[in-house]
Amino acid sequence: MKGCNSCRLEKGVCGSNCSCNPTQEGVPQYRDEGLLSALLANIELIKDARKGWSAVAAQPIAQGKFLCQYAGELISTAEAKRRLAVYDNLKAPCTGHALLVVREWLPSGDACLRINIDATRVGNVARFFNHSCGGGNLELVLVRCSGSPIPHVSMFARRPISAGEELTFQYGQPSGPSDAVQQIGEGMSIEKVERRACYCGAEECLGYLPVDSV
Numbered sequence: 001m002k003g004c005n006s007c008r009l010e011k012g013v014c015g016s017n018c019s020c021n022p023t024q025e026g027v028p029q030y031r032d033e034g035l036l037s038a039l040l041a042n043i044e045l046i047k048d049a050r051k052g053w054s055a056v057a058a059q060p061i062a063q064g065k066f067l068c069q070y071a072g073e074l075i076s077t078a079e080a081k082r083r084l085a086v087y088d089n090l091k092a093p094c095t096g097h098a099l100l101v102v103r104e105w106l107p108s109g110d111a112c113l114r115i116n117i118d119a120t121r122v123g124n125v126a127r128f129f130n131h132s133c134g135g136g137n138l139e140l141v142l143v144r145c146s147g148s149p150i151p152h153v154s155m156f157a158r159r160p161i162s163a164g165e166e167l168t169f170q171y172g173q174p175s176g177p178s179d180a181v182q183q184i185g186e187g188m189s190i191e192k193v194e195r196r197a198c199y200c201g202a203e204e205c206l207g208y209l210p211v212d213s214v
């Protein structure tokens with residue numbers, strides 16, 4: 001199926017929000033949600049042959065420094081499931097979706113708030129942060145501003161980061177009790193989900209990207 005020239009998704013997925021510009025093929029296109037211009041002074045985008053676009057620190061970043069929020073379309077779980085099914089069926093090079101699913105668990109571990117943020121077409125620089133099986137150098141913190149029931153997914157440096165280091169975090173990490181792992185969705189077995197090779201290079205690398213939870 002012929003995909004959109006810019007966001008690389010199939011035409012049906014590439015909707016009215018898409019900022020595709022066929023004349024700039026190869027340049028990642030997305031709608032800047034405000035923080036990007038300030039961040040670009042400190043973060044560079046480079047293209048890796050196997051991982052696609054990667055964000056790299058242009059100068060040292062102190063431990064604990066706030067980098068950005070994970071911006072994107074806040075969508076329902078039903079819509080997230082629909083999109084993930086489409087994304088999972090895309091063949092290379094149409095592989096780089098950026099739909100983040102975060103769960104905020106109650107302390108009891110009995111229930112959670114599921115937050116689905118799709119930065120595939122609309123987002124900020126966070127959509128270029130790749131996965132590391134070793135935990136990466138960024139951590140996601142759920143920050144709730146007064147009056148808002150939905151927390152912001154905020155990204156901080158979890159250790160000092162050197163200039164030239166790629167900015168990564170661990171995809172698929174639960175936010176809550178350690179046994180509250182993400183589940184493969186009902187009716188799906190791990191064999192039915194195409195595993196994508198991971199090239200994070202961490203010692204702990206499992207060889208595959210975490211499977212998106214549906």
Ligand SMILES: C[S@@+](CC[C@H](N)C(=O)[O-])C[C@H]1O[C@@H](n2cnc3c(N)ncnc32)[C@H](O)[C@@H]1O
Nearest residue numbers: 051052053095096097098128130131198199200
């Ligand atoms: C949120 S996007 C990150 C930016 C992406 N590299 C791009 O070019 O748009 C997530 C996608 O990047 C790729 N990716 C991220 N981390 C990776 C890794 N460790 N190894 C291989 N591919 C990776 C996968 O295609 C994944 O679906």
